[in-house]
Amino acid sequence: MNPPLPAEVRAAKLWRPKQVLITPSAASWDHGREIAERCASLGIDVRTLPSDRLSLAFPDDERQAYAAAKQTLAIVVAPPSKRRLQPIAPSADWRVDLAEGCPAHCSYCYLAGSLKGPPITRAYANLPEIIDELPRHLGQGTITSRSAARVHEGTTFEASCYTDPLALEHLTGSLSALIAWFGAWQADAQLRFTSKFDAVAPLLQLEHGGRTRMRASLNPAAFARFEGGTSPVAARIAALGRMAQAGYPIGLTIAPIIAAPGWERAYGGLIGQVAELLAAIPQLDLTVELITHRYSPGSKATLESWYPGSDLDMGLGNRTEKRTKFGSVKFVYDATTMRALRTFFETEIGRLLPMARILYWT
Numbered sequence: 631m632n633p634p635l636p637a638e639v640r641a642a643k644l645w646r647p648k649q650v651l652i653t654p655s656a657a658s659w660d661h662g663r664e665i666a667e668r669c670a671s672l673g674i675d676v677r678t679l680p681s682d683r684l685s686l687a688f689p690d691d692e693r694q695a696y697a698a699a700k701q702t703l704a705i706v707v708a709p710p711s712k713r714r715l716q717p718i719a720p721s722a723d724w725r726v727d728l729a730e731g732c733p734a735h736c737s738y739c740y741l742a743g744s745l746k747g748p749p750i751t752r753a754y755a756n757l758p759e760i761i762d763e764l765p766r767h768l769g770q771g772t773i774t775s776r777s778a779a780r781v782h783e784g785t786t787f788e789a790s791c792y793t794d795p796l797a798l799e800h801l802t803g804s805l806s807a808l809i810a811w812f813g814a815w816q817a818d819a820q821l822r823f824t825s826k827f828d829a830v831a832p833l834l835q836l837e838h839g840g841r842t843r844m845r846a847s848l849n850p851a852a853f854a855r856f857e858g859g860t861s862p863v864a865a866r867i868a869a870l871g872r873m874a875q876a877g878y879p880i881g882l883t884i885a886p887i888i889a890a891p892g893w894e895r896a897y898g899g900l901i902g903q904v905a906e907l908l909a910a911i912p913q914l915d916l917t918v919e920l921i922t923h924r925y926s927p928g929s930k931a932t933l934e935s936w937y938p939g940s941d942l943d944m945g946l947g948n949r950t951e952k953r954t955k956f957g958s959v960k961f962v963y964d965a966t967t968m969r970a971l972r973t974f975f976e977t978e979i980g981r982l983l984p985m986a987r988i989l990y991w992t
């Protein structure tokens with residue numbers, strides 16, 4: 631039986647875009663038309679564009695353009711360049727994208743540094759072509775497949791790199807289709823996704839074959855002001871519990887870890903809350919991924935224009951510059967802060983969630 635939900639988490643809102651646009655090419659795919667029909671059946675205005683170009687007229691004012699873009703869903707065809715799978719360390723061997731963009735408003739959003747232009751959400755219509763890429767990558771992974779601690783996961787595929795797939799699932803059905811496909815794929819492979827949303831109902835009855843791991847992306851309720859438009863954290867944990875009861879392996883993505891005043895108490899409370907909610911679930915297959923807050927000069931500038939009122943600290947006070955292997959710069963917490971955070975998380979997780987396997991710290 632599912633654990634009862636606290637009253638305040640029963641009515642988590644599903645995203646309802648103000649406008650849905652579909653390109654002619656996307657409309658030639660069954661999956662694209664199905665997404666459009668789902669949206670129309672919810673009473674959302676769906677417009678077919680005259681061409682495949684998304685030349686949208688957004689207001690000149692940056693804030694208004696941001697707001698309009700965040701309320702727009704475009705159903706498009708993923709071009710070959712977007713379907714080409716890339717390694718995605720440290721999470722998975724390969725990245726597979728069902729969509730690009732997300733309707734939420736997190737003041738640290740990692741997409742700010744990677745997506746160009748107004749942040750509209752694009753859902754991909756050519757799901758069969760996206761899935762067609764997967765089989766030839768089986769056994770070809772170089773990330774988790776080369777890790778002694780994770781090789782047993784098989785070839786891993788991460789679906790949350792450029793979107794939060796659960797945020798869109800009630801409109802697209804793409805995640806369910808992919809989970810069912812992995813469920814039927816008799817291969818040593820695993821699909822992974824992480825989410826700051828809780829709308830797991832469509833996933834619970836799927837024949838997933840244990841080949842999909844859902845992780846809840848969590849921060850303490852005390853930091854909810856940094857995660858606008860997402861599901862309440864208690865609802866995300868409860869949703870994860872339901873997924874575990876439906877036989878899915880599960881995990882926590884504690885991300886991004888923010889060393890704001892009071893962080894020890896806040897994160898200690900979060901880990902305790904997870905332990906309490908998952909305590910009743912037998913044979914829990916639980917992993918933890920720990921990702922500290924970081925930003926690049928570019929993502930900082932974008933985020934400051936999107937969220938000028940945010941009190942998320944992106945100053946240089948306790949930061950150090952890190953150069954990635956591609957030569958770009960990121961600001962991460964300095965060694966003293968990192969050490970304090972890491973020691974705290976490893977100790978508390980060991981104490982309160984002894985069954986959990988920590989996959990990585992970054």
Ligand code: SF4
Binds near residue numbers: 732739740860
């Ligand atoms: Fe960005 Fe994730 Fe927040 Fe969506 S839920 S805005 S993808 S950080």
